[in-house]
Amino acid sequence: MPKLQQFNLPDLAEGLVDAEIIKWLVSPGDTVELNQPIVEVETAKALTEIPSPYAGEVKTLHHEEGTTVDVGQPLITIDTDPGGASGGDEPPAETGALIGEETADGRTAVLVGYGPKSVTAKRRPRKSTTAPLGEQVAAPVAVSAPAPPQPSPAPAPGSAPIPAAAPGGSVPVLAKPPVRKLAKDLGVDLTTLTGTGPNGSITRDDVQSAVSAPAATARPAVVSGGEERIPIKGVRKFTAENMVASAFTAPHVTEFLTLDVTETMAAVARLKTLPEFEGVKVSPLLLVAKALLLAARRHPMVNSSWDEAAGEIVVKHYVNLGIAAATPRGLLVPNIKNADSLGLRELAEALTELTVTAREGKTSPADMSGGTMTITNVGVFGVDTGTPILPPGESAILCFGAIRDTPWVHEGQVVPRKVTTLSLSFDHRIIDGELGSRFLADVGRFLADPGTLMLAWA
Amino acid sequence: MVNGDQNRAGPKKKAARGRKKPAAAATGPVDMVQLLTPEGERVSHPEYDVDLSDQQYRDLYRDMVIVRRLDAEGTALQRQGQLGIWASLLGQEAAQIGSGRALAKQDMVFPTYREHGVLWTRDIDPIMPFGLFRGIDLGGWDSRKYRFQMYTIVIGAQSLHATGYAMGITKDGKVGGDDGEAVIAYFGDGASSQGDVNESFVWASVYNAPVVFFCQNNQYAISEPVIRQAKAPLYKRADGFGFPGVRVDGNDVLATLAVTTRAMDNARHGNGPTFIEAYTYRMGAHTTTDDPTRYRDSGEVEAWRAKDPVSRMRTFLERQSIADTDYFDGIDAEAQQHALDLRERVIALPDPEPGAIFDHVYSGGSPLVEREREEFQAYHASFEGSEH
Structure with missing residues (x-):
C-alpha cells in the first residue's frame, strides 16, 4: 500500500518565518534515501540543504524553484512504500508526527517557543481526525478562493x-x-x-x-x-543597502575613455590558437582585467580603501578583482583572490570558474568578501558605457562597454576599427582627477597595444 | 574506562622538553602534547604517554565513529524540523572521547551544550539531551546518578559551578587517594574571555580545588576567531593564576586521554587544578542557526580536515594491523544502527503536558504554584470539546 508522507518546511533556525527554494536536488519519481539532501533553500540566515526525513519515492514537489515558502507549508511528498497497491489518497502514516503535523492523538506537534504555522492554521485541533493528504495539499490553493x-x-x-x-x-x-x-x-x-x-x-x-x-x-x-x-529581501535588499551606503559615503567621480581596441581583439584571436590556452575561455574581458591589474601595479593608490574609523587610507598590495555578475539570484560581485599574482592563463581559468560558479548560484559569501577593485562588463548587454557605483570599501570600478565596428582615424585614414568605451568611477577622497586619469589612460594604452605594453610593463 | 600510565615519564626526561618537536600552529615557544600525528603516526612525548591494549585502541575509534554518526543525525533531525536547534561536535570527537574516557566512575562532569561525546563516555543513553534540543523539556536530568551535570547554555557559567562543587568535595574529605573524586569543567575558547571562567580560576587555584578545566579551543566563539580573544596561547593563562596549563592536540584522542588522565589523577590526589587547552577545530557550524561560510574561508576548513581525529586513528589502526576493513565496516554499521534507533526514539518523544511547567518549581510544592496550576488547567479545559 503506498504510504504518502508529506514534509512541511521546518523552522531552520530560531524564529525564521520563511525560506526561498533555491534548487530542488530531486525530481518526482526519484528514489531518495533517509537524510539524502533534497532541496537547497535560502533563509535570512544561510543557504542550506535539507535532508529527507523519509526514504522512498518522490511524489510531489510542492513549490517551484524561486518561490518563498512559509514555515509550515508543504515542501515535498514522499511515498515511503512505493510499489504497494493503489490508493494514492491514503492518509499519511502516523509514525511520529513532524513539527506542524498532527500526531495520532490529534495534537499538533509544535516546538515550544518556535510555533511554526500550519497551512490550515487550525487552532488547537484536538480530537479531529487526520485529514486525508489530498485535502491538506489542496488547502493552500483553496485559501480565500x-x-x-x-x-x-x-x-x-x-x-x-x-x-x-x-x-x-x-x-x-x-x-x-x-x-x-x-x-x-x-x-x-x-x-x-x-x-x-x-x-x-x-x-x-x-x-x-x-x-x-x-x-x-x-x-x-x-x-x-x-x-x-x-x-525587498535577499540579494536585492543587500544590493540596495550596499549601493546606498556607497553612493552616500564615497564621493564618486566618473571619467570616460573611448579607444581603438582592434589590437586587443587581434590578441584575443591569437591567444585562442595557442596551445597554452587550450581549454580555457579567452575573452576581451580577460585582457581588460589584465590591463587593470597591470595599471594598478603602476598606480597603487587606486587599489586602496578609506578607513574612516582609523583615519587612514589602506593601500592594498594585492588585488582581489571583483567581477560584477548578473545571476539568477541577482547582482553578485564575487572576486578573484590575489588576481595580480596570476599568470594570464590562470587568470582566464579563474574568470571562467567565477562566472560558472555565479551562474550556478553557488557563489559563497567568502567568494564575495574582500574585493579591492571591480570590473563591470555592461558591453555584454550591448551598452556603450555607464557610471558605476563603487562596491563599498573599494575606490575604483572599471566599466567595460560594447565593442563596435566604428569609423575611426587610423594612421591618417578613416577606416573601420574596433572601438569601445571605458569608464572609471573612483572615490575622490583618495583619488584625484590626475591619478584617476593616468590610471584610466594606462588601461587604455594597454588595450590599444597589448603586445608592446605587456613587454614594457612586465 | 581506559587508563593512561601517568608514571611512565620520569623527571629525568623533563630535560628533553623544549627539544621535542614544536607545536603545529606555533608562533613562539608553544608546546603541544601529541601522541598521534595527523598522518596516523604514533609519536612519543617526554612527559605523556598511554599504554593501551589493542582492544582499548579499537574502543576509542569506535567511540569516535559512533558519536560522530549520532551527531550527524542530530543535525539532520534539526533540518527536518524535529529539533529546534542542534550544536554539532563534528571535528571535536577526539577531545571529547579522549577526555571522557580519562574519567573515573566517581568523577563529576560539568558540560557545555556540545558535550555529546563526553556524555557517551559516561554510558548515558544518547537521547538524554534531545528533549532539550526538541524543546519538550528543560534538559534536567539526575546529575548525581549520571555523574554528569545539566548542559549549560550560559557561556562559562558551569566553570563556577564546577569549582564550587570541587571545593565541596575537598570539604567532604573525598580527595587524597586513588579513589578520590575529581571534577572536570568543559568550556570553549570563547568562554575563556568570560569573567566567570577567570573567577573560577582564582577560586580553584587558591583553594586547591580538585577540578580540571578542559577548554576545547575550536578556534571560534561563534564567528569571533580566537585571535580576537587571546594574544597569547590560552593554556599559558594558567601560569598567572598559579596552576599548570597544558596544550594538547585536541584532534589526537591518545594525547587528550593521556593529558586528562594525569590532570584528573592530580586533582583526585589533592594536587589542585589543571587547565587543559585542547587545540581543535569546529568543522561544522556553531549551531544549526549559524552559517560559518560567512566568517571563515574554505581553505582553513580544508587544512583542518587533513587533521581529522577519526581518520588519523583509523590510519593508525590499519598500519599497526590492530583492525581491518571488516572491523571498520562493522563499526560503521553499528553507528548507523545507533543513529536510526536514536532517530526513531527522538521522533516518538512525547510532548509534555501543559501543566508540566509547574512541576519541580519547589521540591516540596507551594500553595501559590498549585493555585496557578489549577487556574492554568481550567483555562486549558475550557477548550475541550470546542472544534478549534
Whole structure:
C-alpha cells in the first residue's frame, strides 16, 4: 500500500518565518534515501540543504524553484512504500508526527517557543481526525478562493479552509486590534477568514488578500490594480543597502575613455590558437582585467580603501578583482583572490570558474568578501558605457562597454576599427582627477597595444 | 574506562622538553602534547604517554565513529524540523572521547551544550539531551546518578559551578587517594574571555580545588576567531593564576586521554587544578542557526580536515594491523544502527503536558504554584470539546 508522507518546511533556525527554494536536488519519481539532501533553500540566515526525513519515492514537489515558502507549508511528498497497491489518497502514516503535523492523538506537534504555522492554521485541533493528504495539499490553493474580487467575500462553498472561528462558536476570532481596524475599514468580515498567523490568528496579509483576492497563493507579489509589490529581501535588499551606503559615503567621480581596441581583439584571436590556452575561455574581458591589474601595479593608490574609523587610507598590495555578475539570484560581485599574482592563463581559468560558479548560484559569501577593485562588463548587454557605483570599501570600478565596428582615424585614414568605451568611477577622497586619469589612460594604452605594453610593463 | 600510565615519564626526561618537536600552529615557544600525528603516526612525548591494549585502541575509534554518526543525525533531525536547534561536535570527537574516557566512575562532569561525546563516555543513553534540543523539556536530568551535570547554555557559567562543587568535595574529605573524586569543567575558547571562567580560576587555584578545566579551543566563539580573544596561547593563562596549563592536540584522542588522565589523577590526589587547552577545530557550524561560510574561508576548513581525529586513528589502526576493513565496516554499521534507533526514539518523544511547567518549581510544592496550576488547567479545559 503506498504510504504518502508529506514534509512541511521546518523552522531552520530560531524564529525564521520563511525560506526561498533555491534548487530542488530531486525530481518526482526519484528514489531518495533517509537524510539524502533534497532541496537547497535560502533563509535570512544561510543557504542550506535539507535532508529527507523519509526514504522512498518522490511524489510531489510542492513549490517551484524561486518561490518563498512559509514555515509550515508543504515542501515535498514522499511515498515511503512505493510499489504497494493503489490508493494514492491514503492518509499519511502516523509514525511520529513532524513539527506542524498532527500526531495520532490529534495534537499538533509544535516546538515550544518556535510555533511554526500550519497551512490550515487550525487552532488547537484536538480530537479531529487526520485529514486525508489530498485535502491538506489542496488547502493552500483553496485559501480565500472566491473568484471575483469583492469587498466582502463570502466563503467558498464547500471549500477546505477552516475559518478561524466557527460561526456562532464560543471562541472569539483571533486578530490584533490594528488588524481588526483594517478589516472594519475594508469591510471584511473576520469570521469568514482563515488565519495564517500564530495560533491561527488573522494577520494583516490575510485581510488584504481577502480584499484583493484573485488567485490567492501569490504571497511574494500581491497583484492589485496593475501594480506589483515585490518584497525587498535577499540579494536585492543587500544590493540596495550596499549601493546606498556607497553612493552616500564615497564621493564618486566618473571619467570616460573611448579607444581603438582592434589590437586587443587581434590578441584575443591569437591567444585562442595557442596551445597554452587550450581549454580555457579567452575573452576581451580577460585582457581588460589584465590591463587593470597591470595599471594598478603602476598606480597603487587606486587599489586602496578609506578607513574612516582609523583615519587612514589602506593601500592594498594585492588585488582581489571583483567581477560584477548578473545571476539568477541577482547582482553578485564575487572576486578573484590575489588576481595580480596570476599568470594570464590562470587568470582566464579563474574568470571562467567565477562566472560558472555565479551562474550556478553557488557563489559563497567568502567568494564575495574582500574585493579591492571591480570590473563591470555592461558591453555584454550591448551598452556603450555607464557610471558605476563603487562596491563599498573599494575606490575604483572599471566599466567595460560594447565593442563596435566604428569609423575611426587610423594612421591618417578613416577606416573601420574596433572601438569601445571605458569608464572609471573612483572615490575622490583618495583619488584625484590626475591619478584617476593616468590610471584610466594606462588601461587604455594597454588595450590599444597589448603586445608592446605587456613587454614594457612586465 | 581506559587508563593512561601517568608514571611512565620520569623527571629525568623533563630535560628533553623544549627539544621535542614544536607545536603545529606555533608562533613562539608553544608546546603541544601529541601522541598521534595527523598522518596516523604514533609519536612519543617526554612527559605523556598511554599504554593501551589493542582492544582499548579499537574502543576509542569506535567511540569516535559512533558519536560522530549520532551527531550527524542530530543535525539532520534539526533540518527536518524535529529539533529546534542542534550544536554539532563534528571535528571535536577526539577531545571529547579522549577526555571522557580519562574519567573515573566517581568523577563529576560539568558540560557545555556540545558535550555529546563526553556524555557517551559516561554510558548515558544518547537521547538524554534531545528533549532539550526538541524543546519538550528543560534538559534536567539526575546529575548525581549520571555523574554528569545539566548542559549549560550560559557561556562559562558551569566553570563556577564546577569549582564550587570541587571545593565541596575537598570539604567532604573525598580527595587524597586513588579513589578520590575529581571534577572536570568543559568550556570553549570563547568562554575563556568570560569573567566567570577567570573567577573560577582564582577560586580553584587558591583553594586547591580538585577540578580540571578542559577548554576545547575550536578556534571560534561563534564567528569571533580566537585571535580576537587571546594574544597569547590560552593554556599559558594558567601560569598567572598559579596552576599548570597544558596544550594538547585536541584532534589526537591518545594525547587528550593521556593529558586528562594525569590532570584528573592530580586533582583526585589533592594536587589542585589543571587547565587543559585542547587545540581543535569546529568543522561544522556553531549551531544549526549559524552559517560559518560567512566568517571563515574554505581553505582553513580544508587544512583542518587533513587533521581529522577519526581518520588519523583509523590510519593508525590499519598500519599497526590492530583492525581491518571488516572491523571498520562493522563499526560503521553499528553507528548507523545507533543513529536510526536514536532517530526513531527522538521522533516518538512525547510532548509534555501543559501543566508540566509547574512541576519541580519547589521540591516540596507551594500553595501559590498549585493555585496557578489549577487556574492554568481550567483555562486549558475550557477548550475541550470546542472544534478549534
